[in-house]
Amino acid sequence: MTDTATNMRLKLPLTCFILEIIIIILFGVLVQYDKETDAKKWHLEKKSENKSDYENDFYYRYPSFQDVHVMIFIGFGFLMTFLQRYGFGSVAFNFLISAFALQWATLMQGFLHGLHDGKIDIGVESMINADFCTGSVLISFGAVLGKTSPVQLLFMALFEVTLFAVNEFILLSVLDAKDAGGSMTIHTFGAYFGLMVARVLYRPNLDKSKQRNCSVYHSDMFAMIGTLYLWMFWPSFNSAITAHGDDQHRTAMNTYYSLAACTLSTFAMSSLTAHDGKLDMVHIQNAALAGGVAAGTAGEMMLTPVGSMIVGFLAGIISVLGFKYLTPILEEKLKIQDTCGVHNLHGMPGVLGAIVGAVTASLASREVYGDGLEDVFPEIAKGHLSASTQGFRQAISLGVTLGIALLGGIVVGFILKLPVCGAPSDAICFEDNIYWEVSLIASKRPGGPGSEPQLEHI
Amino acid sequence: MTDTATNMRLKLPLTCFILEIIIIILFGVLVQYDKETDAKKWHLEKKSENKSDYENDFYYRYPSFQDVHVMIFIGFGFLMTFLQRYGFGSVAFNFLISAFALQWATLMQGFLHGLHDGKIDIGVESMINADFCTGSVLISFGAVLGKTSPVQLLFMALFEVTLFAVNEFILLSVLDAKDAGGSMTIHTFGAYFGLMVARVLYRPNLDKSKQRNCSVYHSDMFAMIGTLYLWMFWPSFNSAITAHGDDQHRTAMNTYYSLAACTLSTFAMSSLTAHDGKLDMVHIQNAALAGGVAAGTAGEMMLTPVGSMIVGFLAGIISVLGFKYLTPILEEKLKIQDTCGVHNLHGMPGVLGAIVGAVTASLASREVYGDGLEDVFPEIAKGHLSASTQGFRQAISLGVTLGIALLGGIVVGFILKLPVCGAPSDAICFEDNIYWEVSLIASKRPGGPGSEPQLEHI
Amino acid sequence: MTDTATNMRLKLPLTCFILEIIIIILFGVLVQYDKETDAKKWHLEKKSENKSDYENDFYYRYPSFQDVHVMIFIGFGFLMTFLQRYGFGSVAFNFLISAFALQWATLMQGFLHGLHDGKIDIGVESMINADFCTGSVLISFGAVLGKTSPVQLLFMALFEVTLFAVNEFILLSVLDAKDAGGSMTIHTFGAYFGLMVARVLYRPNLDKSKQRNCSVYHSDMFAMIGTLYLWMFWPSFNSAITAHGDDQHRTAMNTYYSLAACTLSTFAMSSLTAHDGKLDMVHIQNAALAGGVAAGTAGEMMLTPVGSMIVGFLAGIISVLGFKYLTPILEEKLKIQDTCGVHNLHGMPGVLGAIVGAVTASLASREVYGDGLEDVFPEIAKGHLSASTQGFRQAISLGVTLGIALLGGIVVGFILKLPVCGAPSDAICFEDNIYWEVSLIASKRPGGPGSEPQLEHI
Numbered sequence A, B, C: 001m002t003d004t005a006t007n008m009r010l011k012l013p014l015t016c017f018i019l020e021i022i023i024i025i026l027f028g029v030l031v032q033y034d035k036e037t038d039a040k041k042w043h044l045e046k047k048s049e050n051k052s053d054y055e056n057d058f059y060y061r062y063p064s065f066q067d068v069h070v071m072i073f074i075g076f077g078f079l080m081t082f083l084q085r086y087g088f089g090s091v092a093f094n095f096l097i098s099a100f101a102l103q104w105a106t107l108m109q110g111f112l113h114g115l116h117d118g119k120i121d122i123g124v125e126s127m128i129n130a131d132f133c134t135g136s137v138l139i140s141f142g143a144v145l146g147k148t149s150p151v152q153l154l155f156m157a158l159f160e161v162t163l164f165a166v167n168e169f170i171l172l173s174v175l176d177a178k179d180a181g182g183s184m185t186i187h188t189f190g191a192y193f194g195l196m197v198a199r200v201l202y203r204p205n206l207d208k209s210k211q212r213n214c215s216v217y218h219s220d221m222f223a224m225i226g227t228l229y230l231w232m233f234w235p236s237f238n239s240a241i242t243a244h245g246d247d248q249h250r251t252a253m254n255t256y257y258s259l260a261a262c263t264l265s266t267f268a269m270s271s272l273t274a275h276d277g278k279l280d281m282v283h284i285q286n287a288a289l290a291g292g293v294a295a296g297t298a299g300e301m302m303l304t305p306v307g308s309m310i311v312g313f314l315a316g317i318i319s320v321l322g323f324k325y326l327t328p329i330l331e332e333k334l335k336i337q338d339t340c341g342v343h344n345l346h347g348m349p350g351v352l353g354a355i356v357g358a359v360t361a362s363l364a365s366r367e368v369y370g371d372g373l374e375d376v377f378p379e380i381a382k383g384h385l386s387a388s389t390q391g392f393r394q395a396i397s398l399g400v401t402l403g404i405a406l407l408g409g410i411v412v413g414f415i416l417k418l419p420v421c422g423a424p425s426d427a428i429c430f431e432d433n434i435y436w437e438v439s440l441i442a443s444k445r446p447g448g449p450g451s452e453p454q455l456e457h458i
Helices: A012-029 A039-049 A057-081 A087-113 A124-144 A151-174 A183-200 A207-210 A217-239 A246-271 A281-294 A305-332 A342-362 A366-376 A387-416 B011-029 B038-047 B059-083 B088-111 B124-144 B150-174 B183-200 B206-212 B218-237 B246-272 B281-294 B305-330 B340-364 B366-376 B389-414 C011-030 C038-048 C058-083 C087-113 C124-144 C150-174 C183-198 C207-214 C219-240 C247-271 C280-292 C305-332 C342-362 C365-378 C386-418
Strands: A032-033 A119-122 B031-033 B119-122 C032-033 C120-124
Touching: A012 A087, A012 A151, A012 C120, A012 C305, A032 A087, A032 B150, A032 C087, A032 C305, A039 C247, A039 C365, A057 A087, A057 A124, A057 A217, A057 A281, A057 B059, A057 C038, A057 C219, A057 C247, A087 A124, A087 A151, A087 C219, A087 C247, A087 C280, A124 A151, A124 A183, A124 A342, A124 C247, A151 A387, A183 A281, A183 A342, A183 A387, A207 B088, A217 A246, A217 A281, A217 B088, A217 B218, A217 B281, A217 C219, A246 A281, A246 A305, A246 B011, A246 B038, A246 B059, A246 B088, A246 B124, A281 A305, A281 A342, A281 B088, A305 A342, A305 B011, A342 A387, A366 B038, B011 B031, B011 B088, B011 B150, B011 C280, B011 C342, B031 B088, B031 B124, B059 B088, B059 B124, B059 B218, B059 B281, B059 C058, B059 C342, B088 B119, B088 B124, B088 B150, B119 B124, B119 C120, B119 C247, B119 C342, B124 B183, B124 B340, B150 B183, B150 B389, B150 C305, B183 B281, B183 B340, B218 B246, B218 B281, B218 C058, B218 C219, B246 B281, B246 B305, B246 B366, B246 C011, B246 C038, B246 C087, B246 C124, B281 B305, B281 B340, B281 C087, B305 B340, B305 C032, B340 B389, B366 C038, B389 C032, C011 C032, C011 C087, C011 C150, C011 C280, C032 C087, C058 C087, C058 C124, C058 C280, C087 C120, C087 C124, C087 C219, C120 C124, C124 C183, C124 C342, C150 C183, C150 C386, C183 C207, C183 C280, C183 C342, C183 C386, C219 C247, C219 C280, C247 C280, C247 C305, C247 C365, C280 C305, C305 C342, C342 C386
Parallel strands: A032 A119, B031 B119, C032 C120
Antiparallel strands: none
């Protein structure tokens, strides 16, 4: 089943080695420990500022970092294992491109956000930001899942991480927008970027692989592992880089309630939109997470618990409706084949989250936030911006994100079309056997037409 | 396979929407950020009490909260996936009722424990308590697993959460009992409540579904994911809401050793009670956890490491004996069909934990606890109670818990019997296909009697 | 399929009960709460040293402990489930011997490292150390997986833990070597000990069980759960017992980048060494973790981010080459049947890590470490040792570790050969049915030669 085009023996090792060697050289030249990870600097800081070890940022953020890390590798990785014959590709390509993207993101985000005397300082916060950026790439991976070679995926990650860092820089540093949980920077960006890549890579004859583009019982069970880890740890995701104290605390709690409400509306809508009232695992696996996406921008704000619930409740409804009615339209009319339905989980809920964030920001006041205003909206607290301007800039940020994602996705899509990337043909999509050693088990039934060796898959 | 009774198209969406809308309204009217999650209040507190951000309760409790959260959604969810054809129902109904119960519990526990100026203050501690209450509902779910519709489960959660909060209030606020890890409030309550519900919902013809009321190889593997997460994180569960400092530390460690000892006695008993010495996955999956249940009350006390081990050791023995000899009797004589054997994992070990807690409390003294007595037994430290009275109240608390659980379970059982709830018939229990879209895969073998489409399940 | 030799009905319960009762007696006599878990002592300490609860070591280390705990029970447990018919044995024997080993390790490490007035003081740090020691036993388990009875495994754990504690004592207390993440004490020791046990237990006719000594599709998916948890939490593993502050922070980050680079070189080498360029799950599951092993000694040092990456990059290459070319040689020439390839994941990368640690230590200077030198190299900081002597002692430590592991493994191997241990015969290795109740499902196809009940396994 392997032909020359999809044979990775030279392409994949070359790509991995070249990328990793470039990264190692750039790390050697540019990257250094920040003042909380460097032995000398931290001890100087402790002495000069009379600090204690428990004030090291490690203790504020490392538990959140590990939760985010689990979301990236287990959450996204297993969520995509729902395909019956693409478990290896889902979980292990997810592993590969994440391991690459987090290194590349350290460099790209470092160039744009963190240069100190020509050096990139790294610590737990940069690790979280690198994981966040990786999350965006994994969202795009969801749109093209099963239809791309690992070399294509590495190239996609290379370019997407770079554009992500540019967009993030414009939003957070130029426009002073707030987006701690990444409704815009991560979800909206990753979804629309991935959808555009999928559009350019449109496969008119994909129905030749249709029989594998669905789940079996146990693959749905594996996918639920991914879903639940994403769901449980989303409060950590949204709060991982918010300010210390009430900010992290409040963000986690807002996300918790948004997700809980979202889960109920997801179950309700899944049953309501089925002719026989039966629940659909696709909805449960995906739409129940939309509440976390939609609380990504406003989660750190004084959204109130009830506000969080309303946001999550709406996100679940929108997401199920998207899976049920919009995905088929996207495929038939717009020629966007979105394998995992990232438009429904990350696209629309991300836009919803951006809008909620803009509205909530425009209502910010010292009366509500007290001295906490400086943590959440430093520009408003300093008097540099009014709340309504902050809200307006949040809205502009959504537009910028959509623009960069859509344009970037188209350009990168064309790059990935180059034949050298080794994409599988339309008839062998969603199939691990192209890129993986899959054990062959001889049929146990002796003789007869069924006696040739068969792929063992379940 | 869907008939009118079990068709959820109207019932489930209506139930979810009505419950969620009621919750949203009540949250809007009653719930507010506490002083550690509210931007203004926390910054006022920091200023007036000269506090630092690392003193925010978030940093003391959020890692424990996340461990508890994993136990609720992955632990309980996957533990119940051992049934061969009920994986979706196990993990996803667990998801649904948990998402509902934690919201409802916030309200019910808030009414009874946390009203400030007519408002319910919420933060990480209330989130942990809500998850704890949810755990109790999931224990009851284990008793009726596979034999109930999602609507029945939501109603069960609605009433059980309410009664849980009442019982918890009586124990902790009226009787001043200690039960940080919930041997009584969570495990004993959830188990006996669930057993009574199962008793009322007794199905005389359940053996029509007998062939599905067992595990297959991979479903046992999925269940081990649940077991291990429960086992690993139980130290966090028992210590999540104990006092800061030595209390959290000691509780976690006591639980760790109780579980380790329990695991050895479980393996020993599983082999000893099998005629051919072969180990039984049911015991490993369940009885090895009894040590965590049994350390739920006394874990925060000065139980000593060896005391913890003895408790765990006994709990494992009791639990395996229960699975082997008591469960069949419960079913045949008392007509209690306990799908997961919650009586053996939560019922008896919970009672054991309550007794151990009462004895340990009655031995408390300032000599042993020093100034720590105020954290563990504030009423004894203040001289309001003697140690023996504390012990007596602990014992009374077990009685109260059993009373409310047994009576409450019977009443709620009868409510769930209402035909409108859409329970499955005796012949289609333990079957996902009733409430879920399950992929149909046409048999690949052409022609012959085996050629009709078959449910693909493994 | 059970014969007298492998019948565990008396052997296993007796072994478990005797071991657990000995442990309980020793705990009763020797073990007490340390000053951070004891109610009285902690409150005295708080008062006398004006400490706050957040200075309790629990808050510095418990999140790391839980990550390590997940690695031990889920990580190692599921990593070994790749065998098609040995899932129960992998995950549940892993569970049994870990639960035993962590208790025994508390005692053995306590005797050698932590006696205070004749008592063993325990707290979160001793819990982490006990889990670490357990990890070493699990590495050895990997070498003999599928070919040993649970009684053999318990005996192996008993002796290996004891020798581990001796070796650890020599390295850390006699030689003043540094090995926070255990490249030597855990990985090198566990691997070479296990390889020697496997050598002594060599089975010339193991190819009778060859058809079960491989994976199937879903067993590889379960194994990826183990891989990813090990990969994600390795930063916590290496940093769990390093000094507070920059040390924990830096160690976690070094490990994170080492693993990321290792993943890319693993994918590259896996594809490059396959004739058709297809990736091999065995490499991804194992070699991608070698970067964590290799950063075990130097991770806490000022290895620099780029240094960490280079180490991980090389570890991945070495590890894949080992799987591809060395494992067959070990089996054919040296008669070492290494089921999981622990030599490639833990053995060679452990030695690499020890060498990297020795070199990095010999370059330590106050110029680079500032006052942090006291945390990482207290003996150098105090002027007791020069950096080059420290480096030399690190190298000596590797030699000591190899010596004790190789000799100890041979001796223990012969003990495990005693017939009373109930090892399976060569023809029924890698088979759960020997020690486990495995559900029998009658073939659904009526009549004919296929109609006898068949083991249902997938």
